[in-house]
Amino acid sequence: MVEKVIVIGAGMAGLWTAMALAGSDREITVLDRDPPPPAGGPDAAFEDWQRRGVGHLRHSHAFLARLRTLVRDRHPELLAALHEAGVRELGFEGSLTAQHRKAYVPAPIDGDLAILTSRRTTLELVMRRYVETLLSVTMRPQTFVSDLKIVAGSPPRVTGVVLEDGTELSADLVVDAQGRTSQAPEWLGRMGAAFPETSEPCGVIYFTRHYRLLPGQEEPPRGMGSTTGDLGFLKFGVFPGDNGCFSITLCVPEVEEEMRKAIVDPEVFDAVCRQLPGLVPWIDRARAQPTSRVFGMGQLESRWRELAPNGAPAVLGFFPVGDCVVRTNPLYGRGCSFAAVSAYVLRDALIAGRDPAERLLIYRAGLERELRPYYDVMRKADQSAIRRARAALLPPRPATLRTKVLKSFLEDGVAIAIRDDVQLLREFLRGFHMLEHPQAWLKRPRNLAKIVRVWARGKAANAELYPVLGDTDRHRMLNAVGVSPTADEERVRAAA
Ligand SMILES: Cc1cc2nc3c(=O)[nH]c(=O)nc-3n(C[C@H](O)[C@H](O)[C@H](O)COP(=O)(O)OP(=O)(O)OC[C@H]3O[C@@H](n4cnc5c(N)ncnc54)[C@H](O)[C@@H]3O)c2cc1C
Structure with missing residues (x-):
C-alpha cells in the first residue's frame, strides 16, 4: 500500500x-x-x-560533517549539484594549526570531517x-x-x-x-x-553581514589571526560562502544592551570587525565589499x-x-x-x-x-556563557581555587592540547560534528593524558599554540567603536 x-x-x-x-x-x-x-x-x-x-x-x-556525510553517502547527485553551484567543502586540513602541520599525516577519517559552506x-x-x-x-x-x-x-x-x-x-x-x-x-x-x-534562552543576539570578494581577490591566508573566537562579551566568526561570498557573524550576549543597539549599524559592525586581527584582512575594502545590511536576530532559545x-x-x-x-x-x-x-x-x-x-x-x-x-551539552555551554557574560559586567570577584583550576584546565589544557595534537583534534571534531557522542573523546584515558601533558608544560612553553585574538579587553574595544562600556555595567550592578 x-x-x-x-x-x-x-x-x-x-x-x-x-x-x-x-x-x-x-x-x-x-x-x-x-x-x-x-x-x-x-x-x-x-x-x-x-x-x-x-x-x-x-x-x-555552515553545515556540519554529519549533514555533509548524509549528502555524500545517500544523495551523491545532490553533492555534485551543490559543488556545481559553488557550495564548498572545507576539509579537515583547513582546521590544522601550524603546529599540527609539522606532523600531519592524512588519515581516512579526515575525509569524513569536512563541512559544507x-x-x-x-x-x-x-x-x-x-x-x-x-x-x-x-x-x-x-x-x-x-x-x-x-x-x-x-x-x-x-x-x-x-x-x-x-x-x-x-x-x-x-x-x-x-x-x-x-x-x-x-x-x-x-x-x-x-x-x-x-x-531556555540561548542568551545571545545574532548579527550577520555579507560581503563579496572583489574581482581577482582571494580569501586571506589562514593563520594571520583567529577567524572565530569567544571573548566572553562577544563571539565572532567568518563563514566562507559560495561564489566569492562570505559573511561575518558577531554574537552579542543579551545582557550587553548598548552593544546590541549599536552593532546593527554597519559602520559599528565593521568597526568591531576591525578590532579583531583575524577579521581585518577579510573586510579590507581593497579585498572585499559589503553586500548587505546587518541582519539581527534575537529571541533565540x-x-x-x-x-x-x-x-x-x-x-x-x-x-x-x-x-x-x-x-x-x-x-x-x-x-x-x-x-x-x-x-x-x-x-x-x-x-x-x-x-x-x-x-x-x-x-x-x-x-x-x-x-x-x-x-544537553549545548544547553550547559549556553548556561555557562550567560554567567560569564554577566560576570564581565560586575566587579571582579576573587575566584575559588576550584574555579581557577577548572578554568585553566579548559582554557590552557583542553583548548590548547587540541591545537597541539592532530589526533586529539580529529577526536574532538568527531564529537563536534555529531559523528560520535560529543564527550566520548574526553572520556578516553589516552586523550586525557595528552591534555594533562600539554597543560603541565605551562602557558609560557605553549605560547605559540594560543589563538591570535587581539586585544580582548572589553572596555578598550567598546570605547574604540564608540559604545559605552559602563552603561550596562551600571544597570547590571544596580540590579545585582
Ligand atoms: C540566526 C541563525 C543562524 C543559524 N545558523 C545555522 C548554521 O550555521 N548551521 C546550521 O546547521 N543551522 C543553523 N541554524 C539553525 C537552522 O537554520 C534551523 O535549525 C533550520 O532552519 C531548521 O529547519 P526547519 O525546516 O525546521 O525550519 P525552517 O528552515 O525555518 O523552515 C520552516 C518552513 O516551514 C514553512 N512554513 C511555516 N509555517 C507554515 C505553514 N503554516 N504552512 C506552510 N508552510 C509553512 C516556512 O515557509 C519554511 O519554509 C541557524 C538558525 C538561526 C536562527
Whole structure:
C-alpha cells in the first residue's frame, strides 16, 4: 500500500524529510507558504527569494560533517549539484594549526570531517531543485496550512491538513516541518493533545553581514589571526560562502544592551570587525565589499518538545521534525544537521512498524538517542556563557581555587592540547560534528593524558599554540567603536 504523506514546510527539515522518505511506497506532498525560488542561480536566490517563513534565511550558515556525510553517502547527485553551484567543502586540513602541520599525516577519517559552506539560500535552492526531481515528491509552494484535520480520541489522530482557503487534504501521515514558529502545538492543544516542552534562552543576539570578494581577490591566508573566537562579551566568526561570498557573524550576549543597539549599524559592525586581527584582512575594502545590511536576530532559545509524555504518544499520525521538535543555539551550527538526522530517524521509525503508536515511540527514542546528548551539552555551554557574560559586567570577584583550576584546565589544557595534537583534534571534531557522542573523546584515558601533558608544560612553553585574538579587553574595544562600556555595567550592578 502506498502511504500518503503531507509535509508542512519546505525549509531544511521539510526538504530532508522528502529526501529521506521518497520511494515507491510513499506519495509525498510538501506544502510551503512561501513562493518558489526565483529563476536563476545562487545570486538571484540570495537577492530575490521571498522567504517570510524563514526569518533567519540570510544569516550565516555552515553545515556540519554529519549533514555533509548524509549528502555524500545517500544523495551523491545532490553533492555534485551543490559543488556545481559553488557550495564548498572545507576539509579537515583547513582546521590544522601550524603546529599540527609539522606532523600531519592524512588519515581516512579526515575525509569524513569536512563541512559544507555556502550562503543558506544557495544550499536551500540546490536542495529544493534536487527534491523537485524525486519521483514520489510533489512540491506545492504558496500553500499556507492553517489547521490540521484531527479525529478526536485518546490519543487524537491527525488525518490531514486544512489550507488557508478551507481546502482539506487527507493523508496517512502528516510531518510538521514548519520550523520554530510552528502553530501545530496550538492546533493540537484544541483537541487536548499536548507536546510538553522545556526551553531556555540561548542568551545571545545574532548579527550577520555579507560581503563579496572583489574581482581577482582571494580569501586571506589562514593563520594571520583567529577567524572565530569567544571573548566572553562577544563571539565572532567568518563563514566562507559560495561564489566569492562570505559573511561575518558577531554574537552579542543579551545582557550587553548598548552593544546590541549599536552593532546593527554597519559602520559599528565593521568597526568591531576591525578590532579583531583575524577579521581585518577579510573586510579590507581593497579585498572585499559589503553586500548587505546587518541582519539581527534575537529571541533565540533551546527547546525540546516531548512527543510521548509519560511514555504515551500525545497524538498519532503526526511527526514534528527539525526546529518543530528540537531548537538549538545557532552558534553551534547544528540546527540543519538536527533537521537532517530527525528526518532519517523518522524514516527508520516508519520502516520499523506500521502501528502508529509504535512508530511514534520508535521515533521519539531515536531522537533521544541521536540528538539529546548534543542538546544537553549545548544547553550547559549556553548556561555557562550567560554567567560569564554577566560576570564581565560586575566587579571582579576573587575566584575559588576550584574555579581557577577548572578554568585553566579548559582554557590552557583542553583548548590548547587540541591545537597541539592532530589526533586529539580529529577526536574532538568527531564529537563536534555529531559523528560520535560529543564527550566520548574526553572520556578516553589516552586523550586525557595528552591534555594533562600539554597543560603541565605551562602557558609560557605553549605560547605559540594560543589563538591570535587581539586585544580582548572589553572596555578598550567598546570605547574604540564608540559604545559605552559602563552603561550596562551600571544597570547590571544596580540590579545585582
Ligand atoms: C540566526 C541563525 C543562524 C543559524 N545558523 C545555522 C548554521 O550555521 N548551521 C546550521 O546547521 N543551522 C543553523 N541554524 C539553525 C537552522 O537554520 C534551523 O535549525 C533550520 O532552519 C531548521 O529547519 P526547519 O525546516 O525546521 O525550519 P525552517 O528552515 O525555518 O523552515 C520552516 C518552513 O516551514 C514553512 N512554513 C511555516 N509555517 C507554515 C505553514 N503554516 N504552512 C506552510 N508552510 C509553512 C516556512 O515557509 C519554511 O519554509 C541557524 C538558525 C538561526 C536562527
